[in-house]
Amino acid sequence: MKNDFRSRNHPAYWAFIVHRLSGVLLALFLPLHFWALGQALQGAAALDGFLRWTEQPLVKFAETGLVLLLAAHMAGGLRLLALEFLEWREWQKTLLAIAAGVSLVAGLAFLLNLV
Amino acid sequence: MENLKVRIWRGAEEGGFQEFEVPRQESQTVLDVVTYVQRKCDPTLAYRFACRVGVCGSCAMTVNGQSRWTCRTHVSKVAADNRLEIAPLRNLPVVKDLVTDMREFFDKWARARGRFTGSKTRKDEFERVSPESKERKRVDAGIECIGCGVCYSACDVVTWNKDYLGPAALNRAWTLVNDVRDTARAERLAAVAGDAGCHACHTHLNCTERCPKGLSPTAGIAGLKRAVLAATLSGEI
Amino acid sequence: MSRRSEVLLWGAQRISAMVLALCVVVHLVTMIYAVRSGLSAAEILGRTQGSVAWFAFYTLFVAAVAVHAPIGLRTIIGEMCNWRGRGLDVLTGIIGLSLAMWGMRAVFAVFGGGA
Numbered sequence: 001m002k003n004d005f006r007s008r009n010h011p012a013y014w015a016f017i018v019h020r021l022s023g024v025l026l027a028l029f030l031p032l033h034f035w036a037l038g039q040a041l042q043g044a045a046a047l048d049g050f051l052r053w054t055e056q057p058l059v060k061f062a063e064t065g066l067v068l069l070l071a072a073h074m075a076g077g078l079r080l081l082a083l084e085f086l087e088w089r090e091w092q093k094t095l096l097a098i099a100a101g102v103s104l105v106a107g108l109a110f111l112l113n114l115v
Numbered sequence: 116m117e118n119l120k121v122r123i124w125r126g127a128e129e130g131g132f133q134e135f136e137v138p139r140q141e142s143q144t145v146l147d148v149v150t151y152v153q154r155k156c157d158p159t160l161a162y163r164f165a166c167r168v169g170v171c172g173s174c175a176m177t178v179n180g181q182s183r184w185t186c187r188t189h190v191s192k193v194a195a196d197n198r199l200e201i202a203p204l205r206n207l208p209v210v211k212d213l214v215t216d217m218r219e220f221f222d223k224w225a226r227a228r229g230r231f232t233g234s235k236t237r238k239d240e241f242e243r244v245s246p247e248s249k250e251r252k253r254v255d256a257g258i259e260c261i262g263c264g265v266c267y268s269a270c271d272v273v274t275w276n277k278d279y280l281g282p283a284a285l286n287r288a289w290t291l292v293n294d295v296r297d298t299a300r301a302e303r304l305a306a307v308a309g310d311a312g313c314h315a316c317h318t319h320l321n322c323t324e325r326c327p328k329g330l331s332p333t334a335g336i337a338g339l340k341r342a343v344l345a346a347t348l349s350g351e352i
Numbered sequence: 353m354s355r356r357s358e359v360l361l362w363g364a365q366r367i368s369a370m371v372l373a374l375c376v377v378v379h380l381v382t383m384i385y386a387v388r389s390g391l392s393a394a395e396i397l398g399r400t401q402g403s404v405a406w407f408a409f410y411t412l413f414v415a416a417v418a419v420h421a422p423i424g425l426r427t428i429i430g431e432m433c434n435w436r437g438r439g440l441d442v443l444t445g446i447i448g449l450s451l452a453m454w455g456m457r458a459v460f461a462v463f464g465g466g467a
Contacts, residue, residue: 006180012320
């Protein structure tokens with residue numbers, strides 16, 4: 001038999017889900033990101049054409065989501081590196097709170113500068 | 116006090132929950148509830164226990180979805196609205212009702228080289244190990260495991276990768292890696308390396324969250340990850 | 353894959369994660385700074401074109417991500433689809449190489465393109 005959410009409902013597991021989801025989504029987004037920057041090969045005008053498309057509110061909203069994913073994957077990843085490479089006992093839950101805080105701050109800073 | 120409504124798993128891998136009414140008592144444990152059902156309601160109910168005081172590690176089950184030792188889990192702590200759902204441990208084949216086949220669990224201890232290998236005989240002097248040494252402290256942190264299988268049952272990596280050695284076996288290996296008297300360090304590090312060993316751990320901390328003895332197999336597994344990587348890079352294994 | 357290779361793969365993902373953590377901090381700060389007055393090709397290319405420092409930085413960034421992402425995806429596919437072995441290892445290599453090449457195309461585009 002397998003476990004269900006009742007067994008998994010604790011902060012470290014949520015952190016795992018965020019890390020895995022953000023990792024997969026970022027990996028899927030990367031080829032698009034590289035394609036967009038590659039537009040510059042056809043000249044600045046081509047790149048500008050793409051950047052104008054990103055001015056739409058919905059795209060801006062998605063961009064903020066991506067920044068949040070990137071920040072969360074980085075902060076959560078640093079937490080994992082600390083847990084794997086440093087001696088630890090009691091401070092692992094503090095690390096989780098710090099990681100969540102850092103990602104939110106990065107996402108918010110981006111959003112506030114964007115609009 | 117109101118009666119408890121208890122749903123208990125009946126059957127093997129295939130089966131279903133059967134409901135029983137059990138009188139609520141003060142200081143009642145989940146194991147008391149299961150024993151009541153077996154003695155008063157249905158003597159064919161199969162379950163395992165021995166010491167009843169949290170030493171032997173044989174009475175672990177899944178209580179309201181979470182792996183627990185039942186002898187030291189008070190009903191008052193887990194039964195919301197007087198309801199209990201009691202099932203066998205996860206990630207292990209069910210023999211009957213609440214009894215699992217724990218062979219795979221213990222075989223993995225052997226595969227992780229969980230047996231002490233020394234070089235001394237009874238004619239030699241005792242080894243002196245300072246309680247203050249880093250190694251001894253690491254051993255202390257993991258040595259109280261009672262082999263109940265709660266961590267193995269709670270671990271999702273075990274579910275996703277049948278060959279994964281699991282938290283208990285790796286925790287055992289970590290205590291031996293830090294035992295300065297042990298002579299099988301390199302073989303043990305090789306045995307716990309890679310995708311079926313310590314490096315498969317995702318630091319979900321399910322084991323650490325559920326261990327009834329308050330141990331952190333995750334911390335020991337992290338230690339193994341570092342030790343195995345260092346031994347691999349230095350060519351020791 | 354031999355146990356030794358698996359351990360080295362795990363190590364490579366952690367080392368690349370450490371490099372990525374630094375790169376992502378720089379990337380986040382740059383992004384938050386860059387979007388303040390809206391993105392334009394002139395703004396992006398003005399920063400990157402002919403700049404050896406940015407070229408080196410983005411090359412390192414792409415290299416680290418081309419190591420990091422495929423190893424993570426390999427683990428996820430192994431666990432979620434229960435597919436392991438030679439075929440998966442080949443796919444991992446292909447994903448890594450594609451990311452590296454596609455990413456370097458983008459780096460060259462913003463370094464030398466848009467003229």
